[in-house]
Amino acid sequence: MTDIAATVQPRFALSLGRVGQLLALGVLFLIAFVVLQGNGTLPHKDDSQVFLTLNGVRDWVDANRSTNPVFVYVLGPIRAAIDGLDGIVTSLLSQASWIGLLAVAGALALAFVSWRTALLVIGSLLAIGLLGLWTETLQTLVLIANSVALSLLIGIPLGILAGRNDRFLAFITPILDFMQIMPTFAYLAPLTLIFLIGPASAVIATLIYAMPPAIRITSLGIRGVPVQTVEAAESLGATDGQVLRKVQLPIARRTIGLAVNQTIMMALSIIVIAALINAPGLGESIIVAIEKLKFGAAVTAGIAIVLLAMVLDRITASASGAGLPAVIAIGPLRVPRRTLRIIALAIAVVGLLGGALASAGSSFPAAWHVSIAKPLDDAVRWVELTFAGLTDALKNGVSAGLLDPIQTVLTTSPWWLVIAAAAGIAAIVNSTRAAVVVAVALVLIVLLQVWEHAMQTLTMVIVSVVLTMAIGIVLGVWAARNRVVSAVLRPINDAAQTLPSFVYLLPALALFGPTRFTAILAAVIYSVPAVVRLVEDGVRGVSPTVIEAATAAGASRLQMIRKVQLPMARRSLLVATNQGVVLVLAMVVLGGLVGAQALGFDVVSGFSQRNFFGRGVAAAIGIVLLGVMLDRITQGTGQRRSVRGVVGRLGVGLNSNRASREA
Amino acid sequence: MTTVAAPPATRPAGKGSPAAGGPTISVRGLWKVFGPAEQRLTRRAGSAAPSADQIEAAVRDHGGTVAVGDVSFDVRPGEVFVVMGLSGSGKSTLVRCLTRLIEPTFGEIDLDGENIRKASQERLRELRRRRFSMVFQNFGLLPHRRVLENIAFGLELRGESKATRLTRADEMLGLVGLDGMAERYPDELSGGQQQRVGLARALAGDPEVMLLDEPFSALDPLIRRDMQNEVIRLHHDLRKTMVFITHDLAEALKLGDHVMIMRAGKIVQIGRPEELVARPADEYVEDFVRDIPKSHVLTLRWVMRPANANDPVDGPVFPVDTIIRMVIHAAAATDKPIRVIEDGQLVGVVDRAHILETVAGQGNDAEVGPPT
Numbered sequence A: 001m002t003d004i005a006a007t008v009q010p011r012f013a014l015s016l017g018r019v020g021q022l023l024a025l026g027v028l029f030l031i032a033f034v035v036l037q038g039n040g041t042l043p044h045k046d047d048s049q050v051f052l053t054l055n056g057v058r059d060w061v062d063a064n065r066s067t068n069p070v071f072v073y074v075l076g077p078i079r080a081a082i083d084g085l086d087g088i089v090t091s092l093l094s095q096a097s098w099i100g101l102l103a104v105a106g107a108l109a110l111a112f113v114s115w116r117t118a119l120l121v122i123g124s125l126l127a128i129g130l131l132g133l134w135t136e137t138l139q140t141l142v143l144i145a146n147s148v149a150l151s152l153l154i155g156i157p158l159g160i161l162a163g164r165n166d167r168f169l170a171f172i173t174p175i176l177d178f179m180q181i182m183p184t185f186a187y188l189a190p191l192t193l194i195f196l197i198g199p200a201s202a203v204i205a206t207l208i209y210a211m212p213p214a215i216r217i218t219s220l221g222i223r224g225v226p227v228q229t230v231e232a233a234e235s236l237g238a239t240d241g242q243v244l245r246k247v248q249l250p251i252a253r254r255t256i257g258l259a260v261n262q263t264i265m266m267a268l269s270i271i272v273i274a275a276l277i278n279a280p281g282l283g284e285s286i287i288v289a290i291e292k293l294k295f296g297a298a299v300t301a302g303i304a305i306v307l308l309a310m311v312l313d314r315i316t317a318s319a320s321g322a323g324l325p326a327v328i329a330i331g332p333l334r335v336p337r338r339t340l341r342i343i344a345l346a347i348a349v350v351g352l353l354g355g356a357l358a359s360a361g362s363s364f365p366a367a368w369h370v371s372i373a374k375p376l377d378d379a380v381r382w383v384e385l386t387f388a389g390l391t392d393a394l395k396n397g398v399s400a401g402l403l404d405p406i407q408t409v410l411t412t413s414p415w416w417l418v419i420a421a422a423a424g425i426a427a428i429v430n431s432t433r434a435a436v437v438v439a440v441a442l443v444l445i446v447l448l449q450v451w452e453h454a455m456q457t458l459t460m461v462i463v464s465v466v467l468t469m470a471i472g473i474v475l476g477v478w479a480a481r482n483r484v485v486s487a488v489l490r491p492i493n494d495a496a497q498t499l500p501s502f503v504y505l506l507p508a509l510a511l512f513g514p515t516r517f518t519a520i521l522a523a524v525i526y527s528v529p530a531v532v533r534l535v536e537d538g539v540r541g542v543s544p545t546v547i548e549a550a551t552a553a554g555a556s557r558l559q560m561i562r563k564v565q566l567p568m569a570r571r572s573l574l575v576a577t578n579q580g581v582v583l584v585l586a587m588v589v590l591g592g593l594v595g596a597q598a599l600g601f602d603v604v605s606g607f608s609q610r611n612f613f614g615r616g617v618a619a620a621i622g623i624v625l626l627g628v629m630l631d632r633i634t635q636g637t638g639q640r641r642s643v644r645g646v647v648g649r650l651g652v653g654l655n656s657n658r659a660s661r662e663a
Numbered sequence B: 001m002t003t004v005a006a007p008p009a010t011r012p013a014g015k016g017s018p019a020a021g022g023p024t025i026s027v028r029g030l031w032k033v034f035g036p037a038e039q040r041l042t043r044r045a046g047s048a049a050p051s052a053d054q055i056e057a058a059v060r061d062h063g064g065t066v067a068v069g070d071v072s073f074d075v076r077p078g079e080v081f082v083v084m085g086l087s088g089s090g091k092s093t094l095v096r097c098l099t100r101l102i103e104p105t106f107g108e109i110d111l112d113g114e115n116i117r118k119a120s121q122e123r124l125r126e127l128r129r130r131r132f133s134m135v136f137q138n139f140g141l142l143p144h145r146r147v148l149e150n151i152a153f154g155l156e157l158r159g160e161s162k163a164t165r166l167t168r169a170d171e172m173l174g175l176v177g178l179d180g181m182a183e184r185y186p187d188e189l190s191g192g193q194q195q196r197v198g199l200a201r202a203l204a205g206d207p208e209v210m211l212l213d214e215p216f217s218a219l220d221p222l223i224r225r226d227m228q229n230e231v232i233r234l235h236h237d238l239r240k241t242m243v244f245i246t247h248d249l250a251e252a253l254k255l256g257d258h259v260m261i262m263r264a265g266k267i268v269q270i271g272r273p274e275e276l277v278a279r280p281a282d283e284y285v286e287d288f289v290r291d292i293p294k295s296h297v298l299t300l301r302w303v304m305r306p307a308n309a310n311d312p313v314d315g316p317v318f319p320v321d322t323i324i325r326m327v328i329h330a331a332a333a334t335d336k337p338i339r340v341i342e343d344g345q346l347v348g349v350v351d352r353a354h355i356l357e358t359v360a361g362q363g364n365d366a367e368v369g370p371p372t
């Protein structure tokens, strides 16, 4: 205990020194700002040279698509293969009527999970049908099936390799990190340029996002196999292949099942973004509804997505099949699992045949549709009217009090002053090397000629992060110190983290209409759960003997939080800030869909209007650079701790599961 | 049989009757260095071993640990060779080097005269599958397989048919006393039962040599004693050569034909159990054997004196390898010296007083003489 106290003391002192340095930097920056305001600004121009050049690249690609060998022999065939797969799966699913699909889904849940889950699954799918979104759901299912299949086909072997080979793990980890901090938005435009708009681009975009967790979790699973067991197998003369097939894979089966589950959830969470490149389905329904500000329709589609997510999650969560009881009790009945599986198979077959005979290829009967859009719209209108005063006050307060001043400072300072300040912060909280990376990233943003929009996006990020951290730390500390609060917050956090990100846009949109404040609110709601979880875990992790010692020394409750628990949980706070920043950025950018201007909107319009292609690509790269910069500044000193919870529920839907930093 | 080893007469092979054809395992100048120093050394030296000083210097300069340092010994066919030493003395590393589960840094290892350092991976696997098997302290069972499948695992690896391997596994199950547990999973067994599975798995392949790395240290004293007796029985019935690692001197003395004591990777002493007790090579070994009652370990050979012409010729007669404890009754019943014979010849006598002294002294000061 004494040595713990000894190591805490100087570290805390060090961070006080840093706070002083940061304050000094802030004062210097403000003085320089007052003196230099208006000089060296970089106002946005829609016809800047970079954008035009990028448009030129697009024109060149369009012109050479059918002749250039790279396109003809490599990219073209990839695209054709994925499009073909898409066609096959689509026609398979539409061959089976809705009755057949219900039967198959129910049978899977019955055979591999429980009869209760089977009922839940059938109920959820029926509800989707009743909401009138059956066709869209099938389209979404096709996209998910294809991208998940490809993600696993590539991801699991790579994960196995990374699990068995330290060098490969070291090689692939930074690549996975990069794939995960890169906002999905950023690679859509280049993808459509290469693979055109359509299933191939959507599948590959989803794959880039959903594959990293598959690789990471598989690798963790393989690495989790006890060395003694592997050694015992080797001592019996097992070959490498035998060790893999008979020891590592079977023991890691559960974890790999989790990888499958996570990959599906990740894929689901970006279908709305995939819809931006014309992937049909529920995502498209949401985009269209949002564009037309039809709140009710958007929420209906959102509900369908959440139901679909639940169905897929429940069926695959125990897909590994391990640890299932051999005999299942259904009420007073005791049924052996094997019998249950046969029953399930029968249900599936009868459902498929019956469905095909009764209504071959037909969709869910339209006569049964129930629309909830109208009452929802009415309710929203009522809320808008009733609370207009409150919401407007909040919106205007934050805008005038936080957003506008920060944005003014960032956009009217000389660009080099902003870069110097950012690099200074990175140098103080992190290292000189981080400062160099930050400076380079910002200079590249200048060169891309997206400076002003980047600063606007940065403003929203800063405000969102400040709010997120304030709320997250308060709730996290509270939950760590109070059992009841923790018990209430945990399930909410877990549920919140399984929801696809854009779901958070909807309530914010309903309350505040299309403004940048909506994006900020959505970003805060989206990121707070992860921060709360990390802060709570960190504060809880403080050794009880230290707490005891501090209590014995007469610390008050506030002193305990400020002087013991927060400083000692500093590591977790740094990780929480880092995660918070990455999540916030992803959401703020997505806010481009709901009226937040700046880089996110540039990217969105890049897809829809040919002229803005160049601006969209530049903005996308700008987003990546902003991400790198923010990540570097908030990485903090010392090694980043791996977020172990990722293998549990934490990682779901997160944009940045930095699992397995250990090796 | 409770606390004392099998009586000398039942001790097989190792004692005095080495089979023709050389040792089963022969280790010469074995080194294992962990850490950065290892690569430096092997890169510089190729295969020829540098001197001990050079190796120590490399470890000092570049960092690393000498887990095994210049170890040489022979294990003869059919004997139980015990390796002892404190934690971290390199026992596990040494035994893993024997079949190259850990790649040795320098030195030669011959298994039945075959140079193992030069064997291909394929050849190594063949040896591990058929001739050498290991039992681990932490069992290393496969959690996803039932007991029977665990036992059959080695046979499965070498491609036996399912029927063959399950029949064989079933036999092994009976041999280690686990009848009726075939369908359980490892986590449904007690530690002792799990270790029996480990033992059965090693036995299933009918290996010539078994390497046991502290197989019983996770077990409680009662089960441990059962398992020791089990090993003695198996050794007796099946005549396996065994290399047996333990922390526990009583275990070493009970099981071992020869005992090797290691400290910090080096050999301190190799000898028969009674040699260690009677003549510890240094204080380290002496510390080990301090609490061992000598009368439970030493044989008459260690306490007899040459016979005089005027010694009575009608005292009780015992073979030279009888443990002292076994003659206490006889000695108490007579006041004549005990006559010690070897191969039917009188080789010495032991005075009654001397026996009682040895028993009473419990090994501290009782004088013991050299064996003939």
Ligand SMILES: Nc1ncnc2c1ncn2[C@@H]1O[C@H](COP(=O)(O)OP(=O)(O)OP(=O)(O)O)[C@@H](O)[C@H]1O
Binding pocket: B034, B035, B065, B066, B067, B085, B086, B087, B088, B089, B090, B091, B092, B093, B094, B247
């Ligand atoms: N993989 C490894 N890398 C580095 N050092 C190792 C490694 N394995 C063992 N060592 C070191 O080698 C030395 C011998 O270890 P070993 O496991 O052989 O000891 P041991 O005698 O079996 O100890 P115990 O009785 O505790 O099992 C120790 O100092 C240990 O720290």
Ligand SMILES: [Mg+2]
Binding pocket: B091, B092, B093, B213, B214
């Ligand atoms: Mg050991």
